[in-house]
Amino acid sequence: MKKRIYLWVPSENVHKPIISNAILNTKININILKAKIEPQEAFLILELNGDEDKVNEAIEYLSKYGEIEEISKVIKRDEEKCVDCGACITMCPVEAIKMDDDFSVVFDENECIGCKSCVKVCPFKAIEVDDI
């Protein structure tokens, strides 16, 4: 399974290698989608890949060092505005957008990493991505 989380790490833990430890301890696959480290706090967006137990284990581990919030949905498409042209498809770096057999453009919310490349090219401003 794949789960995306926000992680806030307070200053006292910023210098600890918590991500590496989470990987080492739980053997989970972690993808860092965003990381902003400041003196008072670090803010990260992580994508955890692995079986459910491992993912939960990792979340439990990480929550000892910071605050966690799960990200459920990043991308929103306004079905009214979208004309199913497909201009957004090639812009997506993770192939979260596809055209199905009916020529409808479909978004896979689970794959989207919130990069906003698609938002910028849509001629109808039909896509909104939650700021992460």
Add this chain to the structure above:
Amino acid sequence: MKTIKEINEKIRSGDVVVVTAEEMIGIVEDVGPEKAAEEVDVVTTGTFGAMCSSGVFLNFGHADPPIKMLKIYLNGVECYGGLAAVDTYIGATQPNSDPDIDIDYGGAHVIEDLVAGKEVELVAEGYTTDCYPRKKVRTTITLDDINQAILVNPRNSYQTYNAATNSRDEKIYTYMGTLLPEFGNVNYSGAGQLNPLQNDYNRKTKTYNTIGIGTRIFLGGGIGYIIGEGTQHNPDNAFGTLMVKGDLKQMDRKYLRAATIPNYGSTLFVGVGVPIPVLNAEVAKCCAIRDRDIEVPIIDYGVPRRDRPVVARTNYEELRKGKITIEVEIDGKKVEKTIKTSSVSSYKMSREIAKELKDWILKGEFFLTERVDVLGKGSAKPMKSDVKLVGEILSKPPIVAPIGITIEEASRILIKNNINHLPIVDEFGRLVGIITSWDIARAIAQNKKSIEEIMTRNVITTTVNEPVDVVARKMDKYNISGVPVVDKENKVVGMVTSEDLSKLVGYTNKW
């Protein structure tokens, strides 16, 4: 042989057989064109994409006291003021006159707002005459308040359209959408096997079987008419276009949508559907055209010239697969590359339009017309205009310096030659960096010692074959005042500066 009159009789009596152009493919394959022509009466087509050449004629009626409008704005978008006192034409691609609004709200958006029944602000100024004493008018109107609102597209419904890719090492924004660097994507447009002109095209005679002046069509969700061939109509190359008109008051926002092509401008997506009466086997055969039969050239939009190079030739079937493998040239080397493809028009909507038109005919709400004349031959030749190339404005041999030079030596060269830019080259004369007088001033202030520390390595360059307009745009875009001219081996052959260009502009701008 069937006649349109007979087909209309069948529509009236409810016996008509209508299929979409997609359905017709299978029918002709199964039973052959003769039998298909007997069985099917009408084939419906559809297309839905950006049609920049769209606009609406509006008549506002007279104000009291009357005004002869000259400068006319609808929601801040300027409309054409050279018509009669209270008539205007608003074009889809007209940008907003308020620079703060950017390109996000243009003529197309005003048109969509009118169709959506929204209130639109009308501001107009005129010059006074004895019968038109009023100078200014400001009011809000809706589509209902306007006498006539007639969509007239001088050119739409292209039979085929080029696919676009980009050889440059930077992203570019075109009317074909955003094109990624180094052939990162291919964008294409068009309904292919559902396209009206494509289905009516006789490949032998290079003419259209049934479409002509007076053909009644589906236009933006209402009823419209073909009033002639469109501008740049080019049937000899299967690049025909249509000029159409229709009553905006009948139209539906679903089939008439304002769009903004990023960093390019506003445009209107228009839905067009044309019925093709299947009069004989020849017509039936043409309607069976498939995506794979329609050749589409892939053009390099990275070359900002009129005659852009054709990178490869493909067809709609290949393009719709989402990926295409072609041979491209990167850094002088030919490589096979698999490139993702994106449509910038909607095949799904094209299908819906063909289906909607089919339903209208089946319900007896839409009758076919006989054309009163065929489409004209058209012409799509380029503009007669001069192009000035960088090579033509280069005279002096280039002043360059080797990489080992000191900062003092570099500044002496700048002063002696009264120049501001000094390209730095390696032992073979190949460009490796550039120094400006500003870099030297900064080097002194920051106590830097070597040229390598202060030179700009990522140099924007040009070639002798690039038009000066392109160089001028580069300078503007990157906020620089000088561009080295290099040859194929990256050797410096000259330098173009903003002074060179402003001299040129001062010289040629005669109006």
